[in-house]
Amino acid sequence: MAGLELLSDQGYRLDGRKATELRKLQARMGVFTQADGSAYLEQGNTKALAVVYGPHEMRGSRSRTLHDRAVINCQYSMATFSTAERKRRPHGDRKSTEMSLHLKQTFEAAVMTQLYPRSQIDIYVKILQSDGGNYSVCVNAATLAVIDAGIPMRDYVCACTVGFVDETPLADLCYAEESGGVSSLALALLPRGGQIALLQMDARLHQDHLETLIEAAMTACKGVSKVLDEVVRQHLQEASVLTGE
């Protein structure tokens, strides 16, 4: 039996999207009231919940305190029911630890930590359902949560994964595409300045193709940022109506 055909001759992908099209992106901000900031985000079938606490005083070991800026603490986890086969260990495995580190790096680049010396910001993200692009969905959800918490950022951080098939970059991979032997690249972008907050790729790719792939990823990230911006504005409007301003 032949493998899946990731891109048909007519230019359609497995789920009917074209190469540059993103999945349907929906989000809500302020889903919890206990936390300082929270957001829920769906990108196709990948669903994530992000919660932010802080900035607050350092907890735990004081030795980690930084004198000129805030410490960002990230924790990534996956619900046991998020994948087709039940996950044994929702967090703390190597993959999750790595993902937590990536998130931390991404947000250290975006959040204006120097405004809050000697304090700590906690970002918790949980994947409720996983269908590819977990990292980018987490980043996008966390951005909204950080904004909801009112923590100043240089810009939205938008992330997207792209893959490379038949000399064509595919935006926003779903699980079937990710597992179909595509060399995929994840990129987190500060869209206004076009700065890259994080770029990660662990597949093999010829260097000639790298530029086109990054180009495609940046375009996709800009598309994501537009949607996020809309969500934020919508949320603000609703909030301001409620407070009667």
Next chain:
Amino acid sequence: MLKSKTFVKKTRSGGVMKVVREHYLRDDIWCGSEVCTECKQESTVLQKDACMESSLCSYPHYLVPDTNVVLHQIDILEDPVICNVIILQTVLQEVRHRSAPVYKRLKDIIHEKEKHFYTFTNEHHRDTFIEREPGESANDRNDRAIRVAVKWYSQHLKTFESDTDGLKVVLLTNDQGNKQKAQDNGLLVYKCEEYVKSLIANPELVDRLALSSDDKSEITSSKVLFPEHFPLSRIQTGIKSGSFLQGTFRASRDNYLEATVFVQGEGEDSTEVLIQGLQNLNRAVHQDVVAVQLLPRSEWVAPSSVVLQDEGTGKDDEDAEEEEGNLRTAAAEAARKPTGKVVGVIKRNWRPFCGMLNVSQIKESTRHLFTPADRRIPRIRIETRQASTLAGQRIMVAIDGWPKDSRYPNGHFVRSLGGAGEKETEEEVLLLEHDVPHQAFSQAVLSFLPKMPWAITPEDMMKREDLRPLTVCSVDPPGCTDIDDALHCRELENGNLEVGVHIADVSHFIRPGNALDKEAANRGTTVYLCGKRIDMVPELLSSNLCSLRSNVDRLAFSCIWEINHKAEILKTRFTKSVINSKASLTYAEAQMRIDDTNKNDDITKSLRGLNKLAKILKRQRIEKGALTLSSLEVRFHMDSETHDPIDLQTKELMETNSMVEEFMLLANISVAQKIYDEFPECALLRKHPAPPPSNYDILIKAAKSKEVEVHTDSAKALADSLDAAKVDGFPYFNTLLRILATRCMMQAVYFCSGMDSDFHHYGLASPIYTHFTSPIRRYADIIVHRLLAVAIGADTTYPDLMDKHKQSALCNNLNYRHKMSQYAQRASVAFHTQLFFKSRGILNEEGFILFVRKNAIIVLIPKFGLEGTVFFDSKDKVSPNIVFEEEIPGVSVPAPDTETPAKKQKLDR
């Protein structure tokens, strides 16, 4: 644009798993028809006046075949008559799932512009997507999806009825239930056969129809000839448990009742299972992947040494049984081999076969037997009304199936190649049979050729070394137009010699990844037939721009050594260059210049220098254990008008042949070392594995018959003992032994250095070797050129070059093409030999016996390079009283004068 999404649930075997996938439905998928004004499509595929004249459909119409029609009647769809067809995505996906070869052919058709095949992505269209209903099988859902799409099309096209004189959509299906349901829905639907028969202009298309299952019952008698094949599930469990073995079925060339199944074991080891008798062969065809069951040890047999050809006319099954009886000989216990029977076919490997039609004796019959050109393929029964026209022609036939109650497989006529015995036809047959791509180059390929008039640009000159002042010359066989190598030799001031090998820079013209490159990679090699050449690259390159002709500036890739007079290499360098060859000589001309003491020009001096060095190099090589083997090669002198062979001679070898060869070997070895140093993971190299000792059995036995001993422990020992093997009064003996030794060898193969650890080239006794010197006619050389160019910084790399898996796949193709081209070459020589003898009548020549079989001997006639089987007993003669001795092997006739090798009168062919 994204309309809605639905969830598709899937379960996979081995732990049921729920897979949830998104499925986007779109409203921007267009219908692809010229008449449509509603769809905002950029280009249309389907024509407005789709005219296929059919008595059933008098109006213009588009065809929509269902999956089974595509799978079984792909030959029909390939016909130029059939155009304006809508292939639904549902159908395409099902075909892809069920048969890779058909899928590939379908895709080729879709890409052909003149066929007007349009792929409609119905699964993602808002109006044509349907969900599987509870209780509905996947097949039923797909059939319904096809009907819904056809319905959509007919309604969609109806809106433009005013300006299309009633354009309609016709569904083709062979499934009765599907047809009924479609009719109930008010669709136009026909069976494929009905439709094809209704085509007015093309009655012969009917013959290309594959037999569908309900026709078969008429053909065959009720008698069941073969045991039933096991179902796939049982075969799989059988293979897992070890009771069955899986392997490739290889029919015997000499005996149609015998075959071997090649079972690939774990790692390197593999076993062969012998299959004997029609029942045990059980409808397997050469190259099929089959499951076999071993017979109990007591029923094991030895391979028979009888030569048997299927002479049956289709009805005489008793004959076959009798012949089968002859096979069973009381063989010695040791000679018995694992014997088995085929219990099931895992994968058929049928392709269209070339051959001849045996017209049935009954005049009005439409069923005839077809004899394939390849003796390993069984005869095929086909149905045709054009038997009288097809008799005496070479035709192509595809197998449709082999029911268990039929002696022969059923098939259908694909196309006619032309009259048998005609040169063009026979050439076509042998190219097809050896899978040599020989169509004219497509427009897409030609578009990548440089524009004429072509000249070397100043930019080219900047990047290259200007070697035009050097006295470079080329030495080739007479009539050669694709000259890919040239040489020079001059004395340096320090007393050493500078020797240069200049190879045509084909990689300059063929850039990676374009259509030209892909075509060349697919062809793999140029195929030389007698009087004809099937080029790997278009002629403009092969015979003009890349060919290093004399007195024109050409781009080259040069390998330059500094060598002292003891032929020790002091320095090696590689460079891209521009050269201007001063002379293109033939081997004989070059030889004459060397021998002529009066000549003292630069070219001659250069040749003499080369010749001197070559002799030393050759001696060194032989001391290291390189083999000099022999094979018979004949050359035909062709009549310039009729291109018929008028004379033939065996190839003559001159000093200059080995001179050129020596430097090519040197260049290849130097380049191999360089690219391997630079790219240890992805260098394309060539190896020649040492043969297993058992391969030498025939050689040792043959030598023993003349009391000569041959040592085969190492290449060196073999070379030495071959040199020593001489028999007084029998000068040809040594050559014969060398011919036999050649047959003991393994095939040399290309491989990727990252995928293998054994690089040794046995025949050349070199630790590393590659092909660099003939890029015009071998694709491997182009890759090596590219690697070398990157290594010296003259070119940039590209992804596929560095990917060892892709390169290894390329090597497999090259090895296959190389092997096939050699077979095609031999077949061409054999055909021309027959043409040659057609007008000669009976000749008397000296011949030698190569092998002995139970009822035949295999004889070689060196003068013609001809090898043939001579049967002892033929139909009209009584066989002499022969005693066959398995062990020696030899045949003794109670008359005195049989001796291996004996002189034998050669019969006419």
